[in-house]
Amino acid sequence: MKMKFKILVGILILAFLSAMTPTFASSEETEVVWKIGERDCSGNEFNQDPDLTGPVHYYVGTDFSNFPKDLNDWYMRRTHIYIHYNLTDEQSKKDMNLSLCVAMPGPTDSFGFNVSVNNITIGSSFIFKNKWCFCEIITINKTLKSGENVILIENTNPSNKGYWLIWDSLKLCIGACNEEKKDGILPYLWVWVLIFIIIFVIVVYLRKRSRDKRSGKVKAENEGKDKSKKEELSKNARHILNEPEMKIINQLLKEDNITQIEISKRTHIPKSTVGNFMKELEGRSMIRRFDKPPSKIVLLEEWVKDLMDESKGDERWLNIVLALREKRNLTQKELSDEITVPKTTVSTILPKLKEKGIIRIVKSGPSNIVQLAKYQKT
Numbered sequence: 001m002k003m004k005f006k007i008l009v010g011i012l013i014l015a016f017l018s019a020m021t022p023t024f025a026s027s028e029e030t031e032v033v034w035k036i037g038e039r040d041c042s043g044n045e046f047n048q049d050p051d052l053t054g055p056v057h058y059y060v061g062t063d064f065s066n067f068p069k070d071l072n073d074w075y076m077r078r079t080h081i082y083i084h085y086n087l088t089d090e091q092s093k094k095d096m097n098l099s100l101c102v103a104m105p106g107p108t109d110s111f112g113f114n115v116s117v118n119n120i121t122i123g124s125s126f127i128f129k130n131k132w133c134f135c136e137i138i139t140i141n142k143t144l145k146s147g148e149n150v151i152l153i154e155n156t157n158p159s160n161k162g163y164w165l166i167w168d169s170l171k172l173c174i175g176a177c178n179e180e181k182k183d184g185i186l187p188y189l190w191v192w193v194l195i196f197i198i199i200f201v202i203v204v205y206l207r208k209r210s211r212d213k214r215s216g217k218v219k220a221e222n223e224g225k226d227k228s229k230k231e232e233l234s235k236n237a238r239h240i241l242n243e244p245e246m247k248i249i250n251q252l253l254k255e256d257n258i259t260q261i262e263i264s265k266r267t268h269i270p271k272s273t274v275g276n277f278m279k280e281l282e283g284r285s286m287i288r289r290f291d292k293p294p295s296k297i298v299l300l301e302e303w304v305k306d307l308m309d310e311s312k313g314d315e316r317w318l319n320i321v322l323a324l325r326e327k328r329n330l331t332q333k334e335l336s337d338e339i340t341v342p343k344t345t346v347s348t349i350l351p352k353l354k355e356k357g358i359i360r361i362v363k364s365g366p367s368n369i370v371q372l373a374k375y376q377k378t
Helices: 002-020 188-214 220-239 243-254 260-267 271-283 302-311 315-327 332-339 343-355
Strands: 029-036 056-059 070-072 080-087 096-106 110-117 120-129 134-139 147-155 164-175 287-292 295-300 359-364 367-372
Touching (some): 029 080, 070 147, 243 302, 302 315, 315 332, 315 367, 332 343, 343 359
Parallel strands (some): 056 080
Antiparallel strands (some): 029 164, 070 164, 080 147, 110 147, 359 367
């Protein structure tokens, strides 16, 4: 039975690889500068809110749920999407390609849009017609600059006609992007072949699993625990401050007790999204807000001011303290994973934090446990 199961799995893998061969090009990417979403022919990871209206601004590096799942013209809603990102001087001089992958257009299987970078149109009247799971590759190297760049994707369909376009993924590459412009992910014949094979394999697997349960050989519970630990570790990345949040913190360090509208103007973060970043910072007990119509007064918490003063503006100190405020007890390796900073770098920062009396390091068996000595959650 084990041999049959392995053979079926092997057939499934070979069929899948064969089907994928005509879809993806063999050209190599020199570097992926940023990527939004996953190439899975769905927009499930994006913002699903049907009432998300008006121009939408997305900042690369923030959660995918901040990016709208579609571009549409219903009631003049999501007709403009702005993507903000930064490039180094070296990157801005490289040849770059923008990959726009779409899960599906609708309801007529046809959708048109324009693309511009830094207010310069680089492509017009792109039309996704009768194309699902399709990618458009656009060269944008002549319009880039060092520092912040902004890509605008703009609907070109008639207003209020009910056209829409669901995103799959978006990617900026130095060099070639590994998506070939073909209709659909798989040839239709292979779709049905794969569906049949998958169903057959699932039936065989379920029968095998049922017998294994009776004989006490199922390991699903242990595998589930390992998966939960990995998912929990990925969620911890939410404690890391993104670029707009650091802009807000740095602005408040310069001038505290100012309105939310003033912060939006001085940091160039749109008023439509600055409130979301404020909410995240407030949830971490880093700021306080008070109503003062038509806006809100924003105050930076004292512990953030003191820590940034002690660190001389090193935001890595802030990320370490945020992680320890949430987890309390972490080994050096766990702390490195939490803030996505190499362990060797963390090892050079911790002695400085200890010298300032911010942390203490406690011996626990073969490991050293890092704890906060001050700035704990109250």
